[in-house]
Amino acid sequence: MGKNLLDMLTSAVQDEQALRRIASALEKMAGTKNDGRDNMRQLAARLNSSNIHDWRRGLEELQHQQALITTEAEIASELAAVREGFKLLRLETLDGREYQPAQVNPIVSTPNKIKQYLDTIVVGQETATMSFAVGLTDISCRLSPDNFVKIEPNNYLVFGPSGVGKTYLAFTATKLIGLPCVKVSATALGQIGSGGVDFRDILREFCIVEVYGNRKGQEQRRLKLRNGATHGCLFIDEIDKLRDRQNLQHDLLPILDRGTYQLGEGLSFDTSNLWVIVSGKFEGLDKIISDRLEDNKQSDENTLKRATERDFVEFGFISELARRFQAYVPFQPLSETALYSILVDTPQSLLKQYQSRFRIHGYNFQIDEDALKAIVRWSMDNSEGANGLKVAMYKVTEGILFAPGKYGTDGVITLTQDMVRGILQ
Template sequence: MSDKDSQEPTDQLPKEIRDLMKSSPFKTFFVGKSEKNPDSPAEDDQGAEAHEETLKRIQGFNLKPREIRDYLDRFVIQQAEAKKVLSVAICDHYNHVRQCIENPSLREIDYAKQNILLLGPTGVGKTYLMRCIARLIGVPFVKADATKFSETGYVGGDVEDLVRDLVKAADGDVELAQYGIVYIDEIDKIASSGSTTGGGGRDVSGRGVQINLLKLMEETEVNLHSQTDLAAQMQAMMEMQRTGRSRKRTINTRHILFIVSGAFDKLSEQIKRRVQSSSIGFAAGAAGAVAAARAHVTHDSDFLRLAQSRDIIDYGMEPEFVGRLPVRVACQALTAADLEKILVTSEGSILSQYRADFAGYGIDFEITQPAVCEIAAQAYQENTGARGLMTVLERVFRNFKFELPSTAVKAFRVDEKTIAEPEAVLCSLLRENAQKQHEVLRADVNAFAQRFQTDYGFELVFDDGAVDVLIEQSLAADKTIRALCEDKFHNFHHGLKLLVADDGGDGSKRFVITRDVVENPDKAISRWVVERFKKTS
C-alpha cells in the first residue's frame, strides 16, 4: 500500500461504511467533540458556549474560605475542621486553575497539590460535605466508590476511568478536565489484606489499586479511551485512515485535585493502643502532651484526629499512597445533640424530606421538641451517625405513610408517645376520623362509577345501601374501595352490553346499584336479563 493509499480520506471509503458510520450509535466517537462535525454545527456551538460559560465562572470566582465554610454550615452539622480544610483546598484549587487559564505557561510549573484524606466513622457527613461542594464548584467534579475498582480493570473498573469520567463531566473539554476534582469514597476498603492490624482489605488486588491510584494522584498521562473501548479504537482507525497518523489523545493529571475518604473502622482502636502505650515510661513532658491530646477525646473515633502516617500505613495503605495525601482531617462522631440539630436546622434534614413526602398526599404534621429529642436519642443508639435518623423515622412513620394517604386525615401531631408507640397512636388517629373516613370512601365509590362510565359508557348509580355495604366490606377486608369494586364488577360491563343489545340498541344505559347487586353482581345481571326477556316476550 502506498503512502497515498494510507492517507485516503474517509470520504473515499465505500458508501456502505460511510452510511454505517453516520447511523451508528457510536457516531459521536467517530467524530470527536474537538473536530468539526458538519452534521451537528449547533452541537459544536452549544459546546463552545458551555466552555466559555465555565471559563467565565472560574475566572469570576471570588469566594473566600470562610464563605464556603458558611455555605457548608447550612447543610452539615459539626465537622468544623473538615469544613475549614475543604474550604481552603477548594479556594486554593480555584485560584490555581484561574492562574493557569490566564497564563498557560504556569501549567508546566511544578505544583504541590493539597490532596486530602477525610477520616471518620460512618454517617458523620463525609460524603455529604463533598456532595454540597459539588453543587457549589464550577470545575468538573466526579465521585466514585473505591470498591468498584480492581487492579487490572477486567473485574471492576479501571482507576483511569475516573479521569475519563472527569473529561465526560467537562463535556469532552480536556482543558477544563485537567483542573477538575476527583472524590473517592470508601478508600479504606482497598487496604491491603496483609496489614499488621488485620484492619481490613477486601482482597489482594487492593494493593494494586492503590499503586495505580497513586500514579494518578501524582502526575501521569491518561489515555482518554481505555484499551477495551471498541468504539475508541474504531475512531482511532478512522482517524489514521483519514490523516495517515494517529492523534495523541491523553490528559495529564498534574493539576487534578484528589479528595479521598473512608471510615477506617478499626484505625481508632489502633491509635488508642499506641497513645496509651506511649504514655507509659515516658518523660513527664511527653506524657503531659499525650494527656492533653486525650483530653479532647469523648468517643473512640475521636482518636482518628491523632492519626499519623505510620498508623495509616499499618492499617494497610501503601506508604507512597499515604504520601500523596498530605492533608488529613478527621471528622468527629455525632452526639445526640448534633443529631437533634440536623433534624431542626439543617437545610438537608431528613425530616424535611418526610414533610415533602406527606405533602405529596396533602398531609401535614406538627412535631414537638420532646419528640425531636427522642428521635435523636434513638438515632444515636443506632451508632450509624446521621443515617440513624432515617432508621428511626422510617420505623415511626412507616404505617402512617401507608395508611393516611387513603384517609380523610390531612394533619396530625407527632409527640413523644408517637415515637414510643406509633401503632397505637395511628389506630387512635384513625378512630377519631372514622366519620370523615366514611365520606372519603363514599367519594371513592363515586370515583369508581365515573371511571366505569368513561371506560364502558354505562352509568352506575350506587344507592345509600350499596355504598354502606361497600364501605363495610372495604374496612373488613382492609381493601381500598377501588380494588374492591374492580374485583366485584370486573365482568359487569359484559352483562350490561347484553341487556342493551336485547333492547335493539334503544335500552337505557343507566343502572341503579343496590345492596343486593353489590353482594352478588353476577346474580343481579342474570335477574335483569330474565326480567328484560319477560318484558319483551
C-alpha cells in the first residue's frame, strides 16, 4: 500500500464517517476480487471497530497485499470525497455525456477459430487475420484469472495499401471482447508542450470525469481512469506521415515502452496493458525491401511479408521507434476475387446494404452476375481497395434510388451489365 494512503488514513482516524466509507469500499471490492478477499474483509472489520490499534494493525498486515494495492486509488478517492464533504453524483465522459461502464470479456477460443471468423469480415488478408487472432488470444490470456505472471502485450505495426481493411480489422477485433479503443490520426498530432493535440490528450480519452456535489449544491470534477481502460487499444492511423517528424516519434516511445504518462490534474496513465496498433500505407516500402534483398523481380504479395526493422528505418522511422514493434502485419492489395467477395458475400456486403435500402422503399433489387463483375473491374481500374466499390455502387444506384419507379417492374429492379457500363463509362 502506498505511503500517501497510509498517511491519509492516519489523519482521518478521528473521522468515523471516513472510516465507514473506506470500510464500505473494501467490502465492495472484496466481493469482486479473488486475491486478498479475506484480508480485505478483515481490514473492513477492523476499520468498522473504530479502534485505532485494530485498523493500524490491519494496514500493517496488508502492506504487501498486491490485491489491495490495486484498490488504493479508489479508497483514496472515497476518503478525499468524505473529508471534503462531497458525495459522488455521477460519472461523465470528457465531452459531458453520461458514462456507461463497459466490461472487457476475454474470448474462450483458439486463435484458429477466431481467425475463421475474422476471415468472414475482412477478405483476402489471411496473414493479418492470423496476427490479430493471436493478439486477441494474448489479451484474453492477460485477463484470465488463471494467469499468474505479467504477460506484456505486443505492439503492432500494420501496413499496406489504402482501403484493404486495416482499420476495419482492428476495430472488429477489439469489439469482439469489448476492448475500449481510441483512434487518432498521426497527422493531427503535435509535439508535447506545443499547445496542440498530443499523446497526453489522446490518453485522456481513456478517462472519465467524477462529478461530486456537497450539501450546498456545489460541484467538483476530477479525472479518473474509466473501467477497463488499462486494458484498452490505442490505434494510430497514418503513422507513416511521421517519417519526417522525429520529435513526435520520440513522444510515442514511452507509450510503446509501457511507461507512465502524466495527464495533468494529478492523473497518470500506465500503458503496460495497452494494445498499441499503428497503421499506415508506407508507400515505397516494397521497393526498399526489394533493394535490400537485391531482388529485381516486381514486388508481389510476399515482398511486404519480409519487412524488417531495418526497412522501416530506411523509410524514415528513427531506429528507437522501429525496434519497439514486435508484430509487423502486412496487408495485401485486394484481388478481383476478394473485391467480388466484399461486394457480394460478406455479412455486411455492399450488395446486401443496397438491397436493404431498396427493400425499405418496397422494391426487390437485384444485380446480375455480369453486372457485378463489371462493377468490380471498374473499381480495380479507377480506385484503390474497397473504396472503389463504394464509389461504383453509389454512381450506379443514385439515379435509381431517386426514381425507382422508372426502373422497376412489379416491384423488381434488376441491373444488367449494359446498364452498369452505361452509367460508369
